[in-house]
Amino acid sequence: MNFDARYAAQSFKSVGTRPIRPDGVDKVTGRARYGADFNMPGQLVGCILRSPHAHAKIEKIDTSKAEKLKGVKAVITATDLPDLTNGDAAMYDILDNCMARGKALYDGHAVAAVAAIDARTARQALKLIKVRYKVLPHVTDVDEAVKPSAPLVQNDVFTAGVDPRPTKPSNIARRSQYGHGDVDAGFGKADIIVECSYRTEQTHQGYIEPHACVASVNSDGTAELWVCTQGHFVFRQHCAGLLGLDVSKLRVTSSEIGGGFGGKTHVWIEPVALALSRKAGRPVKLVMSREEVFRASGPTSATSIDVRIGARSDGTITAALATLRYSCGPYDGMWAEIGAMTAFACYDLENVRSVGQEVLVNRPKTAAYRAPSAPMAAFAVESAIDELAGKVGMDPVALRIKNAAKEGTRSSYGPVYGPIGIGPTLEAVQKHPHMNAPLGRNQGRGMACGFWFNFGGQTCTDLNIGVDGTVTLAVGTVDVGGSRASLSLVAAEELGIPYEQVKAVIADTSTLGYNDMTDGSRGTFSSSMATISAARNAIAVMKERAARMWDIPVKDVDWEDGHARARGKKHGNLPPLSVKDIAAAAPKTGGPIAGHSELVADGAGVSFATHICDVEIDPETGATKVLRYTVVQDAGKAVHPDYVEGQYQGGAAQGIGWALNEEYIYGEDGRLQNPGFLDYRIPVCSDLPMIDTQILEIPNPNHPYGVRGVGETSIVPPLAAIANAVSNAVGVRMTHIPMSPPRILAALDGKKAG
């Protein structure tokens, strides 16, 4: 059916309220079932053997002893996952990452796996597998990897996007470029130019729930997979493709998900579990340890970024240029490209160019992490903007307002903006009491802006009306942070019924049409659009049923406030029919009542945020304490404000961890030194202050309620906001993230030394 997704102003009854989430009681009582909380009859335990080397040729794998161990039901290597990718390079990389084919490309790369009757036997079996490696030279550092002398991670990668094609292979897999205008001419017009290089270290999403799944493959080619994922439909396609199963014969159920932040948008252990189950003829449960999560699931990129910005003495930016090198792990990605697209997206620039380089290194395959690639680019650019403000002698907020993008601005990555929130967030920050609060000794304040695209994508929902008038909403976007509550509010709003009468569930892949995954902040944006569409379709059915009940033409039936109403004087004395009334009569008026929707949610509406941060530095130890933190972000329309605030606060907290302490530390041997929560330091409760939020609502013209994605933008400004605050506190520009105490102390010493 036709669906008009355009924004229409309205007053809301349900949307914008803060009810308790439908999955809440299960989650506070321990009943909610996550990836590792599910079991199947006859289930085996799977375990994966991983490479201890950063880079090595796998000369021989002898599994014979492991196979003979009592209780072992299957042992697999890459040969049990034959290459069915048919020339699809991206799929081949996924396959190779799930199980090394000939070469181990990072410390932690899977090389073999076993399924056994219990964990003890499986662990014993792993020890009996003998792998003969020929260790190869490795490179883990992004700047080292681009040097001509660096060891090659892949022997056959020739930089794409360069004309003519290079004649020699290198670790730069691809070059991308964005921008417009004449950058050289722009710098020519500048009175002041700032130029600096920045580095950020690799971080992990750090979800508390390790990857987990239960796989069961039957001899008739049907299969089931229970898994914690951000996108079970995408997992189905990838797994079916890699295993050679028919897509529709693999039923994937998404468990409750214990955090993902992008890291659960990629398959890692699932094809392995399915291959083990196929070989063993029994269900297999496979759960990563925390160490495996760090060593072998996707961290974000380490980066090295050069920025050059020129401005006239009145603060108008005349040219902006950035070169961004992002590590991708051993496979080509689009991480530097996204960085290049987002780097200058906050500003209205006449001359701008950004160049991205995807750099291969012997580290785990880079995965998406909340607004992937944008925080590092924002760190570099927003640091440079602060430097520029200092040189021009302007207030950093005023300088940003002067150059901010607005409706009609051609963005640095191409499209022309509609109504956007960068100006309003900056103005809100300028007026915010936080900006004028006094600061003490060794304290500093910083602010910074951030941008994220937001995605839409393929979406499908079913809305079924029960015989008692209550509603089941089946959606296919995994709920990562409260979207079932938000979508229930939307269904209640459209139908005109109380929130409590709607129950939203996440349907499995066999009971609902295809949905893209919950990424790109699309969950609530796109599924609410589909929910509105499905509800309106259900209302159309209910109007027909009411017409039948009244025996009047359907064109005379209106829908208002959860009731069918007969229009016109001739039907004047017909009392309105509620959803409950219509539902009760459904068996006699044509059967079940439902509304369905399948759509591609276009026009996700870009999102901007501006953050303010106060820090205090201990000048003798270099320790940083975050004293105060404020997030101002445009939500378009906050459907459930609690969970919008939650996204703002969670993204800010992750950004604070990234800015100050989190980093992957590799030894000279190419091995990860800190694969655990003790030494990979995500913020603990006592590290943080309350995180204040201010929700702005600048309606997205492409959504009926004006909703924009809100999940990711909040992690974009913190690196820069905190770097600006620390730099202001210590009087030295901090150019290396994380700003760990040794780095800050070294900077302070450098300053003293002059």
Next chain:
Amino acid sequence: MSAIAVSTTINGDDTEFLCQAEETLLDVLRDRLGLTGSKEGCGTGDCGACSVIVDDRLVCSCLVLGAEAEGRRIETIEGMANGEDLHPLQSKFLEHAALQCGVCTPGFLIAARDLLEKNPNPTEEEIRFGLAGNLCRCTGYDKIVRAVQDAARVMKGS
């Protein structure tokens, strides 16, 4: 190696189980007794998702052997509500939206209950340090701290 027979009390119920020597209490709760409310986030005592009470002490069940449960009193998230009635902390976590993904929630609730039993009137700082052994990656802790503050208020009143 033959299994070890253990008699213990879990959430007030006498419980017997067999386990292997190296199995942790967390393994036993989850894999042998079906009490999957305690979560394994790390297995090394660094995240608090498996928090339980053993003889009135807050511990990570991943750092306790199953065999050590012999003769002790174990309390888990599954015993926190009184039938249909949620504990005030559970209600306040819901009201304040103090959970997003919810996987850390059982551990936080057990730790927060222990905190409020020992210190019914904690400052924000005492709450933050008292819950520092529980990692949450979704919320930034803001709403968790507020829920605990509100629960403390309610519990004092009752």
Next chain:
Amino acid sequence: MQYERPSSLKDAIGLLAKAKGNAFVLAGGSDLLARMKSGHVEPDLVVDIKSVKGLGEIRKTASGFAIGAAVPCAAMGESTALKKAWPGVVEAANLIGCKQVQGRCTIAGNLCNASPAADSVPALVAAGAKAVIAGPGKKRTIAVEKVVTAPGRTSLGKGEIVVAITLDKRPSRSGDAYLRFIPRTEMDIAVVSAGVNLTLDQKGRVKSARVALGAVAPTVLLVKPAAKAIIGTKLDEAALEKLVQACSVACRPIDDKRGTVDFRKKVSGVLAKRAARIAYKRAGGK
């Protein structure tokens, strides 16, 4: 793996003395179980000493305190008398890991795990604490700093168990303090740490002192020149500066995932200075 829970010390020693393969004492288990999980150790035998009579108690003795090897650190924080006499030691014990870990971990275990970064050890060394060791031979008592010989290694013989840590009775005008540097506020391993214990004379001058540093050498260091720097002083700036210098000179740190040589050298002195000020104040110094 075999798990045993003897109820007598004799049985515990007997099991460990005749054990073949890897035998471990399980007190709190917060190190042992974490190391088992990561695959760093694979015990053949684990002897749980929590049921051994007397090991779960903090006893006030004629000469001071005896803290049983199975006493969780959380219990030390609940002992008013111990906290009053040795606030620095209790502080150190209550900094290990987090509340959950403190519900399990013990100072005897923290010592025997033999990590250079163990939180309670610099405080114990500064306090002049002793380890009571039982084994197949004669019971012996040695200074805590004599227990650890290298990272992961102790001077304990086969079958020997540290059964208690003893702390002396306090002379009046005494105070101790422990500080560590961690990048977070909790849940971390010390990057560098310092324990200071001192006693003042009637005029408020430092009469005796012990300064210990953690995570700056293969074992916890007792830094005598650092103590000497403050003895006879009221912790004036010059004395503290000498203390800082003595600490930095004594450090023999390494660069690792937790910190750098430079950082550890600088911060060890800073922490020792700050801990000295706290201890001085606790001793009644002004």
